[in-house]
Amino acid sequence: INKFINIYSAFEYKIKSVYPNTDIFIENRCGSIYRGGKFVISKLQDLFSLCEYIVNKNLSLKIAYDVPQIYTAHNAAALNDYLSLLEETKSINNFIGSVHLWGKRLSKTSRKVSHCGDLNSYFGDVSVKHEFLSAFKDCFNDDSKRKMVLEVNSGESDLLSIIKDLQNIGIIFI
DSSP, X not given: OHHHHHHHHHHHXXXXXXXXXXXXXXXXXXXXXOTTOOOSSOSHHHHHHHHHHHHHTTOOOEEEEEHHHHHHHTTOOSHHHHHHHHHHHGGGGGGEEEEEEOOXXXXXXXXXXXXXXXXXXXXXSHHHHHHHHHHHHHHXXXXXXXEEEEOOOSOHHHHHHHHHHHHHTTOOOO
């Protein structure tokens, strides 16, 4: 992270000197490792460290917080895992400029496929989904405007289902 921040600091300075109103985000990633690489920002501890650097270097970098990627990085598989990770995230929510959310659906080979499905297929249990949504709202209920990135490749009905779930808990899209 230190090496990244040193390089990024120069990048941000150059970009902001020409385009001062530009927002720059970095996304946490986990899962598919692309050839020759390892993701630098995967777990919450990585994000906490990044936030310390952002403060210490007075950077304007924001986090593109991918909720399912955090769950994958932490091997979250139960309601308590989902809720505790969102609870921990609240301490850095002022650094989060966008939130990524998507579903997972079982394939024909019974493998969970990312970016397919809605929150019903992701959680598999409506009560777990409702608990997640309540914790999600609580985590980001700070009157900040964030970009919402719904990464859904499986069709309009899954996308609309996630939007409806978010609207039903009071998330406002502007």
